Amino acid sequence: MSTPAGNFIHDIIDADLESGKRSEVVTRFPPEPNGYLHIGHAKAICLDFGTALKYNGRCHLRFDDTNPTAEDTEYVEAIKEDVHWLGFDWGEHLYWASDYFEQMYEYAVQLIKQGKAYVCDLSVDAFKEYRGIPTEPGKEPEGRQRSIEENLELFEKMKAGEFADGAYVLRARIDMASPNLHMRDPAIYRIKHASHHNTGDQWCIYPMYDFAHCIEDSIEGVTHSLCTLEFEVHRPLYDWILKELEAYQPQQIEFARLNLTYTVMSKRKLLELVQKNLVNGWDDPRMPTLCGMRRRGYPAQAIRNFCTEIGITKTESLSDVALLEHHVRDILNEKAPRRMAVLDPLKVVITNYPEEQTETFDLPNHPNNEEVGTRSVPFTRELFIEKSDYLEDAPNKYKRFTIGREVRLRGAYLATCNEAIKDADGNVIELRCTIDPESKGGSAPDGRKVKGTIHWVSATEGVEATVHLYDRLFGCENPAAEEADFKELLNPESLQTVTGIVEPEAISQPGEAFQFERIGYFCIDKDSTADVPVLNRTVGLRDSWNK
Structure with missing residues (x-):
């Protein structure tokens, strides 16, 4: 068994509390409601909520619902269920980015009045061309020279719905020569004529994530805004916006996200697997989604233990799924009742x-x-x-x-x-x-x-059951690193279905887990019925981790 890795974030918090820089700890878990959570999100959930628990603080569940065309209440409810399933609770601290749309709009107007934001009419392609590359300065768009009065008038017309999607964006005026592309006058508002699940048709302009996120943290009094490492280059923008608005400023700290062998973590790729029917939905037990792992029979405690052991670092790495399976076995070996089955x-x-x-x-x-x-x-x-x-x-x-x-x-x-x-x-x-x-x-x-x-099982008293034997979703260890289309790397043997005979006591309520002696750990599938029992293999008996 390997030793749990350290947690440099808690070292920072310890120093903040000791020095008096902070007197309390407030974190947040900020999912976008545009898909289901996966094991990578579990690491963030355990860190955000676990940190708040450690320091007797609080953790907010906040939905960053700034893109109505990609969001759905189905995802909202699924996210709530997953967080609760992992063993955490936000109490009264449930928030939405859309709660702050009016405040965000006023902040955008404030930046325009300060000469720190302007309306731009470049197309998407022209926007990228003008922004340039990190080693060469970008070009200033014509709209950058508009007067404050013109920008205020155009922004108000954007809000009134007078322009089509994509006709204009509001950009922060920062530095078109910055080596950090995210600081080259990033877009902070865009036009989207789309109904929002919380605000309906009240708005047709919506804040960009980078603009909204720091404001949400500030309004809620977050002390430590914990993000994955890809947001490190966004931190200067996070700090710039709050400084220009003279708003309370949380501390953003980045950590390495979780990457797991034999799967992909891209929400876009997971969505593609679902939409092209290459898996049987978001909760397919082969998926790295939390609802898929729950359906497969993974105990929440095993996922929490896994996240604790891999630790929090600044170094990107690939975690072995065998370690996760080890923790699953560790919990099930202790808790799962034994039964006999013949497959x-x-x-x-x-x-x-x-x-x-x-x-x-x-x-x-x-x-x-x-x-x-x-x-x-x-x-x-x-x-x-x-x-x-x-x-x-x-x-x-x-x-x-x-x-x-x-x-x-x-x-x-x-x-x-x-x-x-x-x-x-x-x-x-x-x-x-x-x-x-x-x-x-x-x-x-x-x-x-x-x-x-x-x-053994009695041939006359045993119960015939459909048994799903799950294996790795992908046939290679790190599909994200391969040049081939990730869909071509799927493991054709990731699901085998057999008809087994199980002892009568192995048929119970959906979600209940068993160890089938000499075979492995299984659970009752959510679609199981008394007439057609369905069981899913959670994990085999053999534990090869770190041997």
Whole structure:
């Protein structure tokens, strides 16, 4: 097990509190409601809310809803659910960027009056051309020379809806020669004739994210605005806007975002997978979305533990999904009740067991926790075992069924394989076995040692279930680094569906997790019904992390 990485942000906060620079800690988690949250957002959620908890402060949940054409209330509700699922609560501190649209508009007018903003009519392509490249100064657009009065009049007409989308933008007047492209008179307002989910048709101009974000932080009294590393080059603009407005100024601190092997974190790419039906929706258990991981059976605590272990640094890195799976196993191994299931069935007939008889065996729900009790497992003449638990030409070290070998049927009897029935193609389709009636419970009365133990399910009392076997979504470790179209890198074996037989106690409420003995961890899918049970493989039993 690796040691959790450090947290330089908490070092900064400690110093701020000690020096008196800050007397409290206020953070915020500011998602844009234009998609579902993924594991990368989980890192930010754990940092933002976890920091507030550590310092007895508060964390705001604030929706940066400044782009009505990409936002939806579906995403809003999903984000709330994900934050709560991870174990955090914002209490009364739920905010929206749209709460501050009037204040933002007044601030924009203030910048115009100060000669720090102007209306520009360049097209998108011309805007980029005039901005130039970092090593050469940009060109000043003609609109930069407009008078304050002209700019105020044009901006008011923009607000009144007199211009088409894209006809004008309001730009901050900073420095067209700055080596930082984000400081070369960035756009701070654009025209969008689109209805907003909170404000309806009240506005047809909307603030740009960089303009809105710092103002939101300032209005809410955020002390430490924690952002991922790509916002580092935006920080001078963050500081410039608040300085020019003479507004309260939070401290923006950047950290490296989470990148995970065998997946992509781009919201645009994830959306493309959904829209092109390459996955079965945002909550497809192969997706790195939090709703997908929840559906797959990942415990929230495992995600929090993973985020703690990878730590907070300034260095971009690629985290191994095997570490995340290790934490999933760690939690499920402790909490998940045990059940038996057969995913590749081979029939076994116990020839010396009465045909009509059914008896039950009490098996522990968990081998290390007697407090969770036992469950009754039905045993009958006909059983199913895994096909891999029989081998015709078995080596001496093989501990499972072969002709003449005795094995333990988990918690039931000792059984010996006497005959293998084959079909016309030579495939084994049935085993004929006998049990030792005196070995009830799986112990030999004479004390003889039986090395092999296999799981089983009654052929008549077991329940047929659809089982989804999930694997890595992509076939390469770092698809984001490959030159090929990321969609061509999808793993064709990322989902296999089989029909399994499970013991009756393995069918319960959606979301409940089990360990299928000798197979892996599974959970009941949200679409599961009593008539058509559906189970998802969460993770296999083997933990290869850091070995």
